[in-house]
Amino acid sequence: MAGPPPDPPPDPAPRATPGLAPGDFEALTQALKYCVLLHDARTFEILWANGAACDLLGWSVEELKPLKAPDMSKNAREYSRELGRRWLRHAVADGVSATEWCYRSKSGEEILTEAIAIRVDLPAGTVVMVQFRDIAEEKAVRRDLFRTESRLRTFLGGLAEGIVVLDDAGRVVFASESATRQLGEGLHGADFAGYCPDGPVPGREGRYRFAAPGAAPRWYAATCQYIGIESDLRGRMLLFYDISDRVREEEEHRRDTQRLDHLARYNAMGDMAMAIAHEVSQPLAAAYNFVEGARGRLAAGDEQVAWGLDNAVRQIDRARRILGSLRQYVGRLEQSEQLTDLNxxxxDCAYFIELRAQEHGVVTEFDLTAEPLPVRCENVLIGQVVMNLAFNAVEEMARRPVAERSVRITTRRAGDGDAELAVRDRGDGPPPGDRIFDGVFTAKENGSGIGLALSHRIITRHGGRIGVGPNTPRGAVFRFTLPRARTTG
Structure with missing residues (x-):
């Protein structure tokens, strides 16, 4: 019977690397900047240390050999002897095990290290080689970087300004949190041209409208510059912030300025009309006197001459009454707010309204309350509103057949006691849209729309309301109300 197989031949003795003697490896290990400790794989006692380890820990090799984990580790639970031995056992079982370990030097200094335990099978037995290095400064730098990054993120996240960086193709390679809040979550990686409804992507400082696809555009002030950070962030950086409220205020201020300019022109026209009425009234009065004198001298003469003079007198008298009414009306421009009757x-405005209506063949009807409608207002400004609404109605009716041309002006006491005036026509009905009082609507071929805007401004300044609605059976009703004034007595 054959006996048991022979034992395998023993491993050949390790051969020295050509050109290096076995003792040279210790010299190489001593030259390492990494610290090296050798532990027995069974007892975990320290067998040897290189010079870097001795220098860092402050002990010689002979002093290190008898030391245990509590003697050379930080006095904390996570660096206990049991955890240290478990770490080394993992290295023995798995071949390698890494951890962070806080050693304590001979002088008591605590040294945080990155430590790697490696099982090494030597001819004399298995050992655990621990390589470690001081990472305290590195950890401090890392903490500072993390803190700085956290602060930058908080700072950028709290900015009102949005920041995006675009590559050469116009795609977003970076978007700040504030930019994402303003333009939506799909910003990163998107083609920024899709966010610019008015044209190309901004290339210089200015005002632009941005919006996420499908959203309403808003106004932004933007600056643009090229940046290059390392190799992973290069391109055009846009910094922008929302100025929609400012643009809206500027637009409202511009419209208000236009309205005030228009009102100033109204006042200037009033001054001119005042001067004209004053200058023309004198020659008209003189002409009237001359005609009256000629009539007296021709009392017994040619009847046709007398008839012509009679008509001349009537026309001159009519012109004088027109100028008198104009002078009386314009002369109130300097008056301040006072208690008056809306009727x-x-x-006071009826004469001028009827003159305009006669020019267009429009019949005017006035239906005023028998009782007073006391209001506190600037008579001339409210009168301007009355004439604006009436003139608009007359010009609307001028486009209708002659038989339909009528405008009705009424006053009444509203349900809440306020005084109300309404102007009714039989035209095409209320204008479309809801912006007829902001200076953009006009139905006239050469109109500016400022009359309704000015009327709205005057009425609201007096604490009233102005609006428009349908007339029955057809046409539109423009009406305004003014707060009723308290009277005494």
Missing amino acids: TIVR
Whole structure:
């Protein structure tokens, strides 16, 4: 019977690397900047240390050999002897095990290290070689970097300004949190041209409208510059912030300025009309006197001459009454707010309204309350509103057949006691849209739309309301109300 197989031949003795003697490896290990400790793989006692380890820990090799984990580790639970031995056992079982370990030097200094335990099978037995290096400074730098990054993220996240960086193709390679809040979550990686409804992507400082696809555009002030950070962030950087409210205020201020300029022109026209009425009234009065004198001398003469003079007198008298009414009306421009009857204002305007209506063949009807409608206002400004609404109605009716041309002006006491005036026509009905009082609507071929805007400004400044609605059976009703004034007595 054959006996048991022979034992395998023993491993050949390790051969020295050509050109290096076995003792040279210790010299190489001593030259390492990494610290090296050798532990017995069974007892975990220290067998040897290189010079870097001795220098860092402050002990010689002979002093290190008898030391245990509590003697050379930080006095904390995570660096206990049991955890240290478990770490070394993992290295023995798995071949390698890494951890962070806080050693304590001979002088008591605590040294945080990155440590790697490696099982090494030597001819004399298995050992665990621990390589470690001081990472305290590195950890401090890392903490500072993390803290700085965290602060930058908080700072950028709290900015009102949005920041995007675009590559050469115009795609977003970076977007700040504030930019994402303003333009949506799909910003990163998108073609920024899709966010610019008015044209190309901004290339210089200015005002632009941006919006996420499908959203309403808003106004932004933007600056643009090229940046290059390392090799992973290069391109055009846009910094922008929302100025929609400012643009809206500027637009409102511009419209207000236009309205004030228009009102100033109204006042200038009033001054001119005042001067004209003053200058023309004198020659008209003189002409009237001359005609009256000629009539007296021709009392017994040619009847046709007398008839012609009679008509001349009537026309001159009519012109004098027109100028008198104009002078009386314009002369109130300097008056301030006062207590008056809305019906009185309408009667003062009636003459001018009827003149305009006669030019277009429009019949005017005035239906005023028998009782007073006391209001506190600037008579001339409210009168201007009355005439604006009436003139608009007359010009609307001028386009209709002659039989349909009528405008009705009424006053009444509203349900809440306020004084109300309404102007009704039989035209095409209320204008479309809801911006007829902001200076953009006009139905006239050469109109500016400023009359309705000015009327709205005047009425609201007096604490009233102005609006438009349908007339029955056809046409539109423009009406305004003014707060009723308290009277005494």
